[in-house]
Amino acid sequence: MQPMPPSQPEIGILPVREASIVEAGKGAGIACDKHSAAGSVSQRACVFCGSRVVLYPIADALHLVHGPIGCAAYTWDIRGALSSGPQIHRNSFSTDLQEMDVIYGGEKKLYHALTELIDLYKPNAAFVYSTCIVGIIGDDVAAICKRVAAEKGIPVLPVNSEGFRGTKKDGYRAACEAVYKLVGTAPTEGIPPHSINILGDFNLAGETWIIRDYYQRIGVNVVSCITGDARVEDIRRAHGAKLNLVQCSGSMMHLAKVMERDYGIPVKRVSYFGIEDMSAALYETAKFFADDPTIMERAQALVRDEVALIWPQLRAYRAKLQGKKAAIYVGGAFKAFSLVRALKMLGMETAVVGSQTGGAEDYKQLQEMCDPGTIIVDDSNPLELAKFCLQKDVDLFIGGVKERPIAYKMGIGFCDHNHERKEPLAGFIGMLHFAREVYSSVMSPVWQFAPRRAAKLKGAQP
Numbered sequence: 001m002q003p004m005p006p007s008q009p010e011i012g013i014l015p016v017r018e019a020s021i022v023e024a025g026k027g028a029g030i031a032c033d034k035h036s037a038a039g040s041v042s043q044r045a046c047v048f049c050g051s052r053v054v055l056y057p058i059a060d061a062l063h064l065v066h067g068p069i070g071c072a073a074y075t076w077d078i079r080g081a082l083s084s085g086p087q088i089h090r091n092s093f094s095t096d097l098q099e100m101d102v103i104y105g106g107e108k109k110l111y112h113a114l115t116e117l118i119d120l121y122k123p124n125a126a127f128v129y130s131t132c133i134v135g136i137i138g139d140d141v142a143a144i145c146k147r148v149a150a151e152k153g154i155p156v157l158p159v160n161s162e163g164f165r166g167t168k169k170d171g172y173r174a175a176c177e178a179v180y181k182l183v184g185t186a187p188t189e190g191i192p193p194h195s196i197n198i199l200g201d202f203n204l205a206g207e208t209w210i211i212r213d214y215y216q217r218i219g220v221n222v223v224s225c226i227t228g229d230a231r232v233e234d235i236r237r238a239h240g241a242k243l244n245l246v247q248c249s250g251s252m253m254h255l256a257k258v259m260e261r262d263y264g265i266p267v268k269r270v271s272y273f274g275i276e277d278m279s280a281a282l283y284e285t286a287k288f289f290a291d292d293p294t295i296m297e298r299a300q301a302l303v304r305d306e307v308a309l310i311w312p313q314l315r316a317y318r319a320k321l322q323g324k325k326a327a328i329y330v331g332g333a334f335k336a337f338s339l340v341r342a343l344k345m346l347g348m349e350t351a352v353v354g355s356q357t358g359g360a361e362d363y364k365q366l367q368e369m370c371d372p373g374t375i376i377v378d379d380s381n382p383l384e385l386a387k388f389c390l391q392k393d394v395d396l397f398i399g400g401v402k403e404r405p406i407a408y409k410m411g412i413g414f415c416d417h418n419h420e421r422k423e424p425l426a427g428f429i430g431m432l433h434f435a436r437e438v439y440s441s442v443m444s445p446v447w448q449f450a451p452r453r454a455a456k457l458k459g460a461q462p
């Protein structure tokens with residue numbers, strides 16, 4: 001006889017969190033864009049981590065974490081961002097501050113670490129990340145960076161990313177401010193007129209390469225990708241592009257706006273996930289370069305050919321996944337929009353959706369695009385997410401590394417749409433990978449062994 005699972009107590013919501021949870025169709029505004037509630041155990045990372053994930057894929061730069069070793073270890077190779085050339089970014093360098101450094105200051109240690117690493121690895125730039133303790137002891141990181149830059153002849157850029165300074169979103173901003181110091185520092189001769197910068201793609205599992213290839217095939221030149229598979233020299237010339245296409249708006253909109261202000265480069269928000277959004281990104285770009293109608297013709301041909309390649313398999317997955325329910329919890333809300341659309345294309349319903357850093361406008365859009373009754377949540381925590389998944393009895397959870405154990409503990413299929421994935425999910429081919437992964441996870445026979453789900457799945461094996 002199977003042992004009965006123990007009955008679970010009802011999971012409550014902290015009163016301070018209630019305003020950050022709404023249901024689609026009820027018209028209520030959501031509380032967002034604020035610091036996490038104390039005691040809520042937010043899924044968000046710290047300011048330093050926010051900066052590190054954004055800048056880390058710059059592959060020919062040195063990334064030095066000024067702080068205790070834990071901050072560096074916690075973010076080592078965090079994005080899984082691939083490089084087509086140098087691999088300096090994949091190291092996790094740290095000044096490893098200890099008790100005596102906290103008492104006497106860590107500036108000397110920082111100077112020696114920087115000069116030694118630059119001599120050893122010959123990077124084209126260096127980023128120095130300030131962590132919590134550096135903010136407390138007051139090391140003059142900017143002065144050390146300036147001194148080393150003068151001595152070594154490369155840009156050495158401080159990142160003001162002390163962990164306690166705000167939310168992960170503040171870390172994105174600190175990263176944008178640091179990288180912006182590179183923009184505009186190299187000549188732009190030779191950049192073709194139909195040229196773009198890709199902002200907010202981090203080349204997870206090689207996704208930037210897929211997107212770059214699409215743009216090149218329709219006749220649009222990519223000046224720089226900030227920061228997937230990025231090179232310092234490309235970023236220095238980024239002001240020569242005619243258009244900035246921003247995917248991860250939470251992390252890169254600040255940089256795009258500053259470039260618009262200072263260089264007059266217009267900004268478009270795009271997404272490369274799902275057939276609809278990928279096609280729209282190409283068409284939007286082609287429309288912007290309307291002076292050359294062949295770009296639109298090539299974009300239409302590309303979309304037609306790529307969709308024809310994957311459509312038969314997508315239809316087969318859709319037939320199996322029809323009516324299944326999913327929960328989405330991701331960093332930025334723009335990714336959530338694409339996932340809601342992609343799930344719809346697979347015949348699935350989004351029952352729960354939330355993000356770490358969405359703004360009021362993002363949540364308004366989510367409310368409009370989701371079915372009535374969908375739970376929408378900002379800056380959630382593990383208990384809330386578990387409660388919503390149980391309440392809606394979802395078949396799949398789409399999230400990142402911190403959401404994976406929540407799903408597995410409840411016997412729910414999981415799809416990693418964040419740092420740890422090894423297969424590209426962007427572009428048309430990415431949609432096929434996504435559908436295959438969703439199908440494999442949702443329909444896996446392993447769930448029959450999860451006591452909570454055994455009854456539901458009995459007799460419904462694929």
Ligand code: SF4
Pocket residue numbers: 046047048049067070071074130131132133161162163164
């Ligand atoms: S919160 Fe502070 S100590 Fe913790 S990882 Fe972030 S910077 Fe380091």
